[in-house]
Amino acid sequence: MTARVQNGLPVLEVQRLSKRFKVYNRTADRLFEGLFGKARHRVHVALEDVSFSLGQGEAIGVLGQNGAGKSTLLKLVSGVLMPDAGTIARRGRIAGLLELGTGFDGRLSGRENIAVNARLIGMTSAEIEERFEAIVAFSELAGFIDAPLRTYSSGMIMRLGFAVAIHADPVCFIVDEALAVGDARFQQKCLKRIREFRDSGGSILYVSHDINSVKLLCDRAILLSDGRIAFDGLPDEAAQIYYRLIAGIDDEAPHTDESTPDSYGALRTRIRNVVLSNRFGPAMRFASGEEITIELECESSQTTQLSVGILIRDRFGQDVFGTNTALLRKEAQFAAGTSVCCRFSLPLNFAPGKYTVTVALHSDDTHVHDCQHWWDAAAAFEIAGFSDEPFSGLCYVPVRFDQYPVRDFAEPTLQEP
Known part of the structure; x- marks a missing residue:
């Protein structure tokens, strides 16, 4: 097995990458430019002056809109592309799953x-x-392992690629959005192995649009935004800035309100x-299953x-x-010039624990x-105990249980949605 980096140095250091x-x-x-030496192209800046380090045992998520430079960054780090400027220091084996089919040959067998x-x-x-x-066991492709890769589905290729990469015993694992191709069960299996x-x-260097x-x-x-690092810090804070970007909120414009921290928007209505x-009045602690109201005082x-x-x-x-x-x-x-109260009424069918409400x-x-x-997190509350029958998991779903002789058992049939 490959030894982990023991000297305390980052497993990956990126300096001023472009x-x-x-x-x-x-x-x-392209042909005209090659023959006559006259430029017939425009330059797209995928990454500009990007610097960060990844420590041993650290997991960094990479967020950004489409075209922000996420996949380009991962290809540079993994060695698929070479940078135009900057340096990448790698300490130990780096393996990953980037675009489907990278490094595979459709003519060869699995x-x-x-x-x-x-x-x-x-x-x-x-x-x-x-x-x-x-590797074969994890990919669940034993029955197809000697078939040409060109006969594989995109999900099967993803399975094979992930299985190879995770069994390479790297010090750093890189994973892109390719995991989104697999079925839900295999996605859970992959995420469990990543954890x-x-x-x-x-x-881990992990690119995803899935904020959760x-x-x-x-x-x-x-x-990442337009090829540059717009934020490097806690995932919650990065998520809020990402939400602003996709909402088209310009951070330089006066779209924040000191009276409501962690908020943004045009604020013409706020x-x-x-x-x-609950039924007794304002509260911060409730029982699972209890009916509550969430009231928003708004002005416009x-x-x-x-x-x-x-x-x-x-x-x-x-x-x-x-x-x-x-x-x-x-x-x-x-x-x-008026104020109104908007009210939501709902049962708290969630497991005991602490929660926040974003409005x-x-x-x-x-x-x-x-x-x-x-x-964001405009209010906080805690669910302490159950008001009705207890359950396990994250949320309560009404369940009915029946028992009857086997002779009455009927096979389920598929119905059109």
Whole structure:
């Protein structure tokens, strides 16, 4: 097994990394430029002056909109691309799963591709032979391992690639959005193995649009915007800035309100206060299953119709439940110079624990369009104990149990949705 880095140095150090690509409108322009030496291209800056380090046992998530430079960064770190400027210091074996099919040959069998791909990421012949059966078992492709890769589905290719990479015993594991291709069960299997790798002291560089998985898996998050690092810090903070980016909020514009920290938006209509109550009045502690109200005190300087939303998160920052008036097919009207109270009533069918409530005002079913006010963790509450029958897991679902003779058992049938 490959030894972990023991000298305390980062397993990965990136200093002032830059990468540019020439973009041609037509294939003929490339030929014309080569023959006559006249530029017929434009330059796309994929990354510019990017610096960070990844410590041993640390997991860093990489967030950003499409085209922000996430995949380019991972290709540079893994050695698939060479930088135009800057340096990358790697200490130990780095393995990863980038774009589907990277390093694979469709003409070769799965067995042959394991050998080729494993050597590409630095495994020796002895290591490949020792771990071959484990790789095949994890990929669940034993019945297809001698078939040509061109006959594999995209999900099967992802399985094979992940299985090879995770069995290379790297000091750093890199994973891109390719995991999204697999089925839900195999995704859970991969994420469990990634967590085990992290817990054993491995380092992770993880790119995903799934904010929840980044919060759950990573210690830090880097937010890329237009090829530059816009933020490097805690995943929760990175997520809030990412939400601002996708909502089109300009941080340089006066879109924050000191009276409501952790909030942003155009603020022509805003939320002034959030109150949680049960049948006895305002409270911060409730029982699982108890009916509560979430009241939003709003004021507006415009006459408009907006969507009002709530989002409940657990103590890990994971989204537990969210809804808004657009999804509920309700209308929320606001008049200039007036204040109104918007109320949501719901049972707290969640497991005991601590939670936060994020609230929002926007013009569509998400806050991406015309975000008037997004207030993160505007209120907090705790669920302590059960008001009805207890359950295990994250949330309560009404269940009915029946028992009857086997002769009455009927096989389930598929129905059209």
